[in-house]
Amino acid sequence: MSKWQEKVEAYLEPRFQLSAIRNFANKKKVPEHRHSFWYFFGGICLFLFIIQVLTGVLLLLYYTPSVDTAHESVQFIMSQVKFGWLIRSVHSWTANILVGVLFIHMFSTFFLKAYRPPRELTWITGFLLLVLFLAFGFSGYLLPWNELSFFATRVGTDIAGVIPFVGKALKTFILGGQEVSDATLTRFFWLHVAVLPAIAILIMGIHIILVQTLGMSKPIGVGETKEISFFPEFILKDALGWLIILAVVGAVCVFLPWEAGPKADPFASTPLGIKPEWYFTFMFTTLKLVPAHIFTIEGEILAVLGFMLGGLLLMLVPFLDRGAAREKRSPIFSAVGLAVVLYIVVMTALTYLAPNIGK
Amino acid sequence: MKRRAFINLFLGGSLLGTVISFLYPVIRYLIPPRQSEAAAKTIVAAKVGELAPNSARLFRFGSSAAILIHTSDGELRAFSATCTHLTCTVNYEGDTGTLFCPCHNGRFDLAGNVLSGPPPKPLEAYEVELSGGDIYVSRKT
Numbered sequence: 099m100s101k102w103q104e105k106v107e108a109y110l111e112p113r114f115q116l117s118a119i120r121n122f123a124n125k126k127k128v129p130e131h132r133h134s135f136w137y138f139f140g141g142i143c144l145f146l147f148i149i150q151v152l153t154g155v156l157l158l159l160y161y162t163p164s165v166d167t168a169h170e171s172v173q174f175i176m177s178q179v180k181f182g183w184l185i186r187s188v189h190s191w192t193a194n195i196l197v198g199v200l201f202i203h204m205f206s207t208f209f210l211k212a213y214r215p216p217r218e219l220t221w222i223t224g225f226l227l228l229v230l231f232l233a234f235g236f237s238g239y240l241l242p243w244n245e246l247s248f249f250a251t252r253v254g255t256d257i258a259g260v261i262p263f264v265g266k267a268l269k270t271f272i273l274g275g276q277e278v279s280d281a282t283l284t285r286f287f288w289l290h291v292a293v294l295p296a297i298a299i300l301i302m303g304i305h306i307i308l309v310q311t312l313g314m315s316k317p318i319g320v321g322e323t324k325e326i327s328f329f330p331e332f333i334l335k336d337a338l339g340w341l342i343i344l345a346v347v348g349a350v351c352v353f354l355p356w357e358a359g360p361k362a363d364p365f366a367s368t369p370l371g372i373k374p375e376w377y378f379t380f381m382f383t384t385l386k387l388v389p390a391h392i393f394t395i396e397g398e399i400l401a402v403l404g405f406m407l408g409g410l411l412l413m414l415v416p417f418l419d420r421g422a423a424r425e426k427r428s429p430i431f432s433a434v435g436l437a438v439v440l441y442i443v444v445m446t447a448l449t450y451l452a453p454n455i456g457k
Numbered sequence: 458m459k460r461r462a463f464i465n466l467f468l469g470g471s472l473l474g475t476v477i478s479f480l481y482p483v484i485r486y487l488i489p490p491r492q493s494e495a496a497a498k499t500i501v502a503a504k505v506g507e508l509a510p511n512s513a514r515l516f517r518f519g520s521s522a523a524i525l526i527h528t529s530d531g532e533l534r535a536f537s538a539t540c541t542h543l544t545c546t547v548n549y550e551g552d553t554g555t556l557f558c559p560c561h562n563g564r565f566d567l568a569g570n571v572l573s574g575p576p577p578k579p580l581e582a583y584e585v586e587l588s589g590g591d592i593y594v595s596r597k598t
Binding site for chain 1: 487488489492515516517520521522538542543544545546547548558559560561562571574575576577
């Protein structure tokens, strides 16, 4: 250690108690077994979130949230601002990759039954983070005010509107009125850059504190295993994953920069082949297939209630899976989880492979 | 009631009242104010002869979109262009003579009735009248 490093450390030590943090990180152990590969996805989510914040802050410099100027400002970023295309592409691509990695992280945690006590709250905060990031995606999608995002927002907010009792009030609150308008854009911007980040950082903080204090969960049936230190061994392996993701994001952004699309016209026809972001397409295709009426109830209401119930059950799975809570295998839960994954994959694939389904 | 219990209740209640008095204006602030809608009853949608047979035109009617269709039989019909499923805007398909919503593949006939797909209700039909070379569209009363 050089002299100036020693001096800096001597200054910081009594103020930040660095040795206590270092001791904690050195003592903390991470189990290593044949499933420990899945542990890295949480760290990748955090890394992608950091990229989101950094690129989002940069985009704020030129973006203007108004119907008359939003699309123009995004085009300005893409075509006039030096490296604007790169910053926006990184923001959009990492947002999509982040949602994908969040799904992988959630389902890997699900199948490894890492939600077993005492990690129920880690699971619930993780689930809430997934919901929050879907809300990030939905609100951010409208901000460029293009044709696709306009109609996707119209459909998405109308889905909120069909929820019994609270739907209409909720829709008016989200839209800032009755239609997707300037007020909606302002609200989505407000949610995207202020409200959601504040809530996300709070919940993420709780999630990370829980992960750090409770440690990594070992799957059922995995006994004594080799352990590696959290710092530096696990962190270094994590960093390798981050570097790979960074390389992938860089390559994708250079070869496939994110397009701005044509400006939204609220009084034009909905373009053919319209679909939402890929992570909502399984719900989108379900809504295509659900009949207009099931018994006397409108099909879309039942579908929306079904998705809400599914989400609620998924969130509460630590309390439902009593077998896993007693460290016993619970094949029924694994089978249901597998069925859900298959449903999502098949419906997503159908969106792209059979767009005319239900026509 | 003991004095301590009373003080706890009094202070707790005051705290709750304070929190509610802070939250109330915030919640009211978040709910958007009701704005009077431009509830147009009649509008000139096009000029006579402007629309070729078997074609359609979208136009703004109040705060939403409407569609005027000149059918291949020479009839003029108008509907709300907002799909009754999840509010996308419908298109006129000349080759099938139907109205189609690309969001979830809903299809309507030229009376506004649902032919296929998930829309639960027919499209709202409007009245069409010709006067002085203009095509007037109005809401049915």
